[in-house]
Amino acid sequence: MEASKSLLKIKQLSLGFTTKKTSYTPILKNIDLEIGKNEILGLVGESGSGKSILSLCILQLLSKQAKIKKGSI
Numbered sequence: 001m002e003a004s005k006s007l008l009k010i011k012q013l014s015l016g017f018t019t020k021k022t023s024y025t026p027i028l029k030n031i032d033l034e035i036g037k038n039e040i041l042g043l044v045g046e047s048g049s050g051k052s053i054l055s056l057c058i059l060q061l062l063s064k065q066a067k068i069k070k071g072s073i
Contacts, residue, residue, distance in 0.1 A: 008035040008058070013071035015057055024067065027053055031071070 013031040016024050028050050035041050043051050056062050058073060 005036050006034055007037055007039075008033070008073075010034070010058075010073050011071055013054075013057070013073065014069040015053065015062075015071075016067055016069060017063075017065045018067055019065060024069075026069070028057075 010031055010033040013028060014026065015028040016026040018024050031054065033041075043054070045051050053062070053066075057066070057068070
């Protein structure tokens with residue numbers, strides 16, 4: 001898919017959370033995703049698999065404890 005036709009492109013996204021108890025807990029590892037114009041995506045998975053965290057990351061609504069270790073959106 002051409003970059004100009006992509007509406008959303010995620011490359012090698014790895015994200016986790018830092019807490020008082022742990023320095024870093026990985027949640028998402030190496031996520032690649034590309035959505036083009038006129039495409040529909042359904043995101044499915046087991047409870048706790050990271051669907052909501054990925055959505056919040058895309059919308060930039062994560063808490064301050066969330067840290068993107070690598071990758072881009």
